[in-house]
Amino acid sequence: MMYVDLRSLTQPVGIMRIIATILTCVCFSLVATVGHISSSYWAWCMFTWCFCFFFSLLILILEFTTVSSKLPFAWEDFTAAFAILASLMCLATSIIYPTFFTCSACPHQIGASVVSWVCFGVYTGEVTLTWLHQCGQNTGFLSTVPGIMKLLETFFACLIFTSLEKSQYFSSPGLQWCVAVYSFCFILAIIIILLTTGQLTSFFPFSFDTLVIFYNILAAAMYMTAMVVWPLYSLGTQTRPSNCGHHCAWDKLVVVTFMTILNFIVYTLDTAYSIHLVIDATVTSTQ
Structure with a gap:
């Protein structure tokens, strides 16, 4: 009823x-x-x-x-x-x-x-x-600090995807690597959110928290490479073109660069906080 x-x-x-x-x-x-x-x-x-x-x-x-x-x-x-x-x-x-x-x-x-x-x-x-x-x-998970960080990571990735244009990275292996980083980290972040909110982590035969820490470390390292490679290959030493209009493609390259830096910071903080939680849990369990 x-x-x-x-x-x-x-x-x-x-x-x-x-x-x-x-x-x-x-x-x-x-x-x-x-x-x-x-x-x-x-x-x-x-x-x-x-x-x-x-x-x-x-x-x-x-x-x-x-x-x-x-x-x-x-x-x-x-x-x-x-x-x-x-x-x-x-x-x-x-x-x-x-x-x-x-x-x-x-x-x-x-x-x-x-x-x-x-x-x-x-x-x-x-x-x-x-x-x-x-x-x-x-x-629940999404209301905690790690959950909010995962939301931020996926949100910044969405802004990156919104700013990407195929013509910008299609002919550059370095920029293709950056797009692969954005896609890989975004997909895994979504999977972690779904598994955690769906309370499916207990079905794993190993510590899911440890897996998330390894993922965060890997994602932070990959974003660090993208943070260097993307502006180097997309912007180089050039400044904003004088004939760049209101919807200038150069502006989108800057947005992707800025969002990459922000996501690297968030992944780094997420890694540090996750390690801190695991250490605290270990110390508590041994007392």
Whole structure:
């Protein structure tokens, strides 16, 4: 028998989700009225607003119908992770869209940009409320520091893929290596997230935490090579071309370079924190 929970819509987090659902719908509606633009950044912005709208609405429906309590995974961990991811995606979109697609005589684009910033604020507020609610409680993987770092790693990789163009790396083995690094680390990070949130790590015949540490070390080392190789082979010593327009391919190379550096830092911090957790667990078990 299905019940409904009105409290899920009237509590502060529920109200913020309703506002976020409305605002993200406004964003992609405003942009859709302008028309399609052949740009990976435009596609990223539209995907962000549609993605956030769909999952915010889905979360509201599942909590209102109490179906969320019957799902085979930690629901609060999922919603907290979604709020973090949505705030990151909206932050990136709120920077990208007005930078590349807004002008002083573009009311729809200006409106979408402003509403996108409000969306970022709403999702950040949801993250804050969720953190205050879960403070002192046992949380799932995605709400922990290693889980948040995994979300950051996949998020930065998505921005890298959005900025990549095949013509930029197709004829260069060095740049192809960098793309292979981005793809390999992204796929394994997603697998780790799925295995951990799905509580499948206990089926491994060896320590999954140790495996994750080895992966983090490998990923950090691979990103370190990409951090050197990508700007060396893509940018070299050249500066921004004088005839580079508003959607300049050179800017995308810089974005990939910057995101590579950020992901290297995150993987390094993830490695150090994972080792710290394992050492603490070992010391605790021996006492």
